[in-house]
Each structure stands twice: as C-alpha cells, then as structure tokens.
Amino acid sequence: MNTMIKKVYADLVNNKSKTFSIMLTMFVGLMAVGIVVMFSIFFVPEAYRAYYSAEPYDALIKSESFHSDILDEIQNFPDVKDVDGRNKVLARLDLGEKVLNANLIVMGRKNSINKIRRSDGTEKLLKLNENEIFLERATLVDINRKPGEKIKVVIDGRTEHELVIKDIVYDAVTEPYTIEGDAVAFINQDTLENLSGDRKYNEVMIKVAGDNTSKERNSRVINQVAKFMETKGIEVLEIEVPEPGVFYATQAMDAISIIMMLIGSLAILLGVSLIINIFNSMMVQHISQIGIMKAIGGSTAKISAMYFGMVITIGFVTFLVSLPLSAFVSYKVCEVLAGLLNMELSGFSIPLLMVILQFVGAVIVPLLATIAPVLRVTRTTIYDALNDNIKGASFKDIGVLNSLTKKFKYLPTSLLISLRNNFRSRLRVVLTLSTLILSGAILITALNLQKGFSDTIEDAKFLVPDGVLTLSSFENAQKIEEIAKGVEGVETAEGWAFSQARFMDKANNTSKKVRILGPTPDSEIFDYSKAEDKLLSGRLIKDDSKNEIVITNHLTDFYPDIKVGDTINLKIKDKEYAFEVVGIMGIFGRPSDPILLGGYGYLSQIYEGNGMVNDLRFSTFEDTEEYQNKVADKIEKELGKQGIFVNERNLGEAMLEQFSTSSSITVILLLFLSLMISCVGAIGLSGTLSLNVLERAKELGIMRSIGGDNKRLNTMIIAEGTILVLIAWFFSLFLSLPLTMVSNNMLGEALFATPLGFKLNYQGVVIWLVVSIIASFLAGLFPCIKINKMVTREVLAYQ
C-alpha cells in the first residue's frame, strides 16, 4: 500500500473517537437533509401527482337542483373540456357508539372529474347499486367497518337508512376526514332518491379546455356556464374557482417545506462548523508530523492531499451508511405525513437528486469546509512546524471577560480556568456556541409553537362550545334550552340564531356561502371579552336588534376590500338584507363557509320570528369527546320525544381534535428536526471539550503536579461545558423570540388561517435548560474519562 494512503488509514483508525464523532456529526446532518430532501422532492410532487391524477375540477358551480340533461349542453361549450354533475347531501353516519357528520356525495355520471379510485389503487370502481355506499378511506380511522357490513345514514335528523358498504375508496381531491372533520362517502342517484326523494344534481364541475392554468381564464369559462344556467332558470348559488396548482394541503406543505429547508440548512451549517472545529484542532496536533514530512521531502500539495484524502474517505463511508438509512427513515416520515394528509405514495425509491445532495453533503461540503484548516497548517514552514509554532489554543487576553472576572477577587481559580478556557480558541467557541444556540432556539421555538397551537385551540373555545346541535327546524329557544338543561351532564344550554346565507358580491356578480351566528346577548357560552380580544378592527354588536354584523378574516380572505363601515348584502332564505359591518374578527380555522356574527334579536326576527332558533349550544361538565357525545345523544333523544330533530352534531373536543392533528404534525416534525440538531450540538460540545482536554493535556498535567486531583480536574471540564451551555441557553432564549414570531405567522396562517398569538413556553425554556445541563454533563463524561486515565508523566513529557 502506498505509504501516504497508509498514513491516512492509520490516522483514521488510530483516532477512532475523532473519526467517529466526525462521521456521527455528518450522519445526523445528512439525516436531517435526507428528510428535508425527501419531503421536498419526493413527498410534495407525490402529493400533487396523487391530486392531479384524480383530475380535479378547474371550476365549480353550486346551484339549485338541476337535471342531468343540462350537463350535456354544457359539454358542448367550446371552452369546456369535460363536465360532470354531482350532489352533496349533508348527512350523519350513526355508528352506534358515535355519530359523525358526513358529506354524502352523489356520484356523477362518469367519474371523470374529481375521480375516486378503489383504495387498493384500482382505477375501475365496483358498481355502486341502490342502497350501497362507498366510504372514503380516511374515515376508517373512526369507522371500524368493512365492505359488506351495514351503516346507518341519517338525513334531516330523522330519516334513517341502512346502507351496505360496497367498497372503500380513495378521494385525492376532497379535504379528508382527518383534516376537515366531516366523513366523506359516496352514493348513487337511486340511493339519493330513496333517502331524499330527489334525483337531481346541485353542483357542476368542469375541466377547462386548453390552458387551464390561469385562474382568470377558468373564471371566464365558468361564468359563461353560470350565465347559461341562469338563462335556463337555474339559480347559481356560488362559483368556486380554485387557484390552479393549489389544493387543501398546499399551504401546510409550503409552510412545512420552508421550515424544513431552514432547519436542514442549519443542520448542514452546524455540521460544517463542527467539522471545521475538529479539523482545526486535529491539524494543530499534527503540526510536528507535518514538519517531519516536509523535512523529508513532502510538498505542501502532497501533504494537503493526504488530509483531503482523509476527509473524502470519512465522507464517502458516511455517505454509504447515510444514504440508505436516511432514505428509509425519510420515507417512513413521509408515510406518516401521507397518512395524516390522506395521500398516496407511489412506493419507496431513492430520488437521484437525493443521492446527489447526500454525496455533496457528505463529501464535497466537508472537503470545502476543511480547505482552510488544512492549508493553514500544511503551508507552515518546516521550522515553525517542527517548533510547534502554530498553537490553536494560545491564550489571548480577552479584555472584557478578564477585567470582569478579575473584579471577583475570591472567585475560585478552578472556576476562572473553566470560564477563561472556553474563550481561548475564539473560532471554536463561536462555532460551538452557534451550534448550541441554534439548536436551543429551534427547540424552544418548536415548544413555543406547540404552546401557541394549544393555546390558540384552547382560546377558540369561546366560539366552539362543548356541543352544537343544528336542528332541522326553527324552534322556540326557551323550549329547547329547557329540554337540554334537563339532561344529566349539561352545564348550560343556549339556543342561538343560526342560518346559512349567501354573501352577495354585486361587483362580480358572484356569491359566497356563509354561516351567520347570533349568540344570545347574555350568553354564558359565548365569551364576549375573548371575542373583543379577537377584533382586528371595529367593535362587537352593541344593539342586537339592529342590522349590524361582525365579519371574520375568513370572509376578508375572499373579499379583502371589505372594511368596517361598509354595507354588505346577505341573502337569507331567498331575501336580501343589508348589514352594516361594525367589526372584523380574526378567528382561527379554515372553514369552507366563513362565519359571521349578527345580533341575536335581529337574526331571529329575520329567520322565523322572535325567539325562534335552530342552533342549540351546550356545555358539559366533562371535556372529553366521549362524554360530550353521550350527553348529545341524551339531548337528541329528549328533543326527539318533542318531535325536534337534529341535522348536524358538532362536538367541541372533536372539532378541537381536528385542529390539533394538523398542528401536532408540524410540532412533531419540528421537534424531531430540532432534536437532531440538538444531537449535533451535543456531539459538538463533547467534541469541543475533548479537544480542549487533548490540547491542554500538558496544562492538566501541570495542575496534577501542583495538587489538582481527578475530582477537581473533572469539575473544571464539566464546569467548562456547563458555562458554554448556560451562555448558549441564554442566547437561544433570545433567538427563539424572532424565530417564534416568524413561525407563528407562517404556520398560523397556513394551518389556522390566522397568525398564532405569541406564547413563550416557560416549561420548554426550563426543559431546555435542564436538558442542556444534563447534555453538558454527558458531553463532559468522555473527556473526564480521558483525564482520569491520563498519566501525569506522559502528559508532562517530563523526560
């Protein structure tokens, strides 16, 4: 074997711990990069592939019911490539142990737009017969039924039908049960007729011919269709033109992508800084060897090549281990995400770009990172090299720190050593501190976000009571309240005015479905003071008998020009009413129909006369979904005895659970990545302390020779690490503040449609402090063992 290669090999083998720590650092960084890359170049395209393979509609019209022959006429439009109709029926699936709200979708004529497939991936669906139902696969998390079994479907709160589950299907376009909270199921028109006596459609889905990537063009085409339908006497209720290339998971995926990219880049940056650290110190230790090699004819180029060969060897071995492992782990992470977002992955594969990026991360980046430390030492003159004239740890007076420490006259000298030693190699301390600060800041940010999420969800309770029963008819508020209050487990109950309405956008001749709520003025369930806090502008309703309305950010997302003082038109039960906008609230969530708040008195007058309501809200003594469900069952039973039926049931805990699912995914991802970065930080700290021990072995020997026993020397090393982590903890706390704010805005907007309130997770801050201190102890263990094994004679090189 070539002697130069042999030396490289010997250096790697003889410095097992150093080689291992470099490989471990790179491995952790590459693992983080693997997850980021797999998410960005595999998961995201896979998500879009699954979405587009289902041929999502380019535009949709919600209208009054119409017969299928109208679809044939629309198909003849030159700009319409394909058209299909469907009907969406709000129903409930009674599972016995619980009741789920469901969107029953009556399938169109040909399953060519918003295509559904069998859950095993087969394109061709089984034939759906009368009284049969397809369940969307995401509902299986709560519906433990198999094909062939029966399921009870309730329409209008009173009509019950047992349908046979024909098959489990996959709908890649509709927001899944795991995110939206409403089960998705499919029936045919015969079944619809059995359920509701109707065979008509109420939605038109179109695919635009030619270029369908422009929202403007898609809008023009659908408006032509809408006009045509109106000329046929079909009232158009709402036109929906999705932004091309955007679907329900886009915002969440974009936000997660940005955050993951950021963290991945940090992981690489931190890994690089650690490698620079380790190489800097290793090169300093090799200075005498380099002097000797130069003295016997080694050129700077050849000696440098040996060290670069070492970097390449380490990098290549790490690459071979990291590529399959990180691809496997990343794929598993993607599988979990895909399950939560109801997406389908095409199968495990390692994208070429991932191979390239892993290679760059494992070999090229470390090679570039080590150019400076290698050349700094290999370019030293023979004289300087043989005389050990480059010492990385030479002590320089650090003015501020020293004048500060000099003031404390009776500070133990061993503590002074720990304190000042940390700053002997400024590059090293900067690199180590930045690693620790960043990892701490990311971890605290993740925990702050988690607190922000949970507090936002908790905060939302002012609008999300323990239970909401939407009645199929308007009833006397006092009567239904009394019935509900008589049920065991009900703390309080209130009848609110509630109606679906349409916001009329006169300028564009379109409309948007909205929900108007009218909480009672003396409500115990609606927290007016919290609502006041949520106001972005204006005020809450003062006089509930007036035509005042408070809109929410959900409406201004669609119509950003609306402001306080404007008059808006709302169509309620075929009649238009003008409302004055008195306030705009920012509330969380992304409901498909924006929520507006009106005056209880005015709304109940409009609806069915004073005191008539169709929305029963109640609070329970226990905050569990199971308990709330049981109480809701009992209330429904009591209402049923009085001939009052429930159309829709929403439980507070279940609704909040839906929100916490999406936030949990993000927090888990962030925590996982920050944990990886923390590992890099801990390895870095351990490496720094080990290097300190190695470099200062002689000083430790001197201390031994003047009375320093193992206990004292170990305490010094541990204190050195602890001082570093305490400084890092302090700064990471500060750095986490802007990071939290940015993440709050990005993730809040992406997941909840509103920025999260800034929350500092004190527990997280304390946890990170404790973890840091424990990590500093663990990081100091290896160096301490080294010290304890140190032979004074050897380190002093006395003879």
Added chain:
Amino acid sequence: MGESILKLKNVNKIFETDAGEVQVLKNINMTIDKGELIGVFGKSGSGKSTLMNMITGIDRPTDGEVWINSEPIHKYGESKMAVWRGSNVGIVFQFFQLLPMLTVLENIILPMDFCNKYSKKDRRERALLMLKKLEVEEQAHKYPTALSGGQQQRVAIARALANEPSIIVADEPTGNLDSKTSKVIFNVFKQQAKEGKTVIIVTHDNSLKDEFTKNYVISDGQIIN
C-alpha cells in the same frame, strides 16, 4: 546527620516499549535530609528526569520504595498523589509551565485552592507575599505571557512554595534563562534551602557543583557518585 526527609530504597524503573523493556533506573538508593540543597547531574537520557519523577510522585517505580516524610508515596494512585504532592512537594519546571489563562496572582493561588490549605482571604495575601518575596509583586495582575523568562520562573517558584511544601524539586530551572538571570534564580533556591526547605535541582551546569550540599551524578540509570 540531619533529619532524613526522603528515602529511595532499591528503586528500579523499567519502561515497556515496542523494542522491548528499557531499564531507566537501576537499584537506586538515596537518602536526603531536611534543608539540603541537592544537585542531580547527568547526561541527557541518563535517567535523572525519571529519578525526579520518582521523587515527585509523577511516576511510580517498577519496584522499590519511595518514602517522603515517612509516607510510602510509591503506593499512591494518580489522583491521591496529586493532592499529596500539592501540599508536600513544590515543582519548578524548565519551561516555567505557568497556566496561561490565569494571572500571575491566580497561578499562585491555584495550588492553595486545590489543597484547601488556607482560608480564601489568606490565600490571596499569601500569594502576594510570595510575589513580594520573589520581587515580582508588580506583575501580580498580568498574564504570564507578558512576563520575561526570569520573571516567569520566579512566579513558578512562588507557585511551588505556595502550600509551604517541605521539598522543592526543580528540573533544569535555569536551562531556559540567560546566565545573569540564572544566577538570580539559583540564589532564590539557595535562600529556600537556608530557610529549611529541601531543594533538589536537576542541572547540566557543572559549575554549580560546589554550590550544593550534596551532588548525585547519574549515568545509565545508576548513581555513580
């Protein structure tokens, strides 16, 4: 005959090397009395530094015994030895070996901190006193790198004296100094011996032979004179 403070009995030291065993000390017997100023001479590689390691407890004999102040230090482990040495033996190195991250004053306080021998207040006062005695008190708050070689060696001696050890061992203490400074430093050691300390100095400088109360010459691991 004075009161003996140090006894080496049949001390042998063998190093295991890849080339085989190398016997560096061969059957060394030595008795040194309190207050003696001892010179240890020998060529490079003769074994004199290994002998010093035996006396200071920095290394242990392969066989034989080392007794200091009636304590069998050859039986002590590294960590116990460190504490014992801090209180009983002051070491002065050729290259001073002051800790660069501590000021001159802090360097002298460090062994007192290690051995907990004086109260915190006394440690500081005592360190200042040592510096004054060695005429470097003005350098107290400077870092070692700001001092000349002679000044650093005085500080190193002050550090060696910090815990009032009964024995001071100096390995080539003037080897890195000019002749004028060497003389000054040597006089400091002489003064220590006069004050009752046992001072053992390893040196190459044969011209100093007459200055010592007893000289040992080592060759091939044996005391030949």
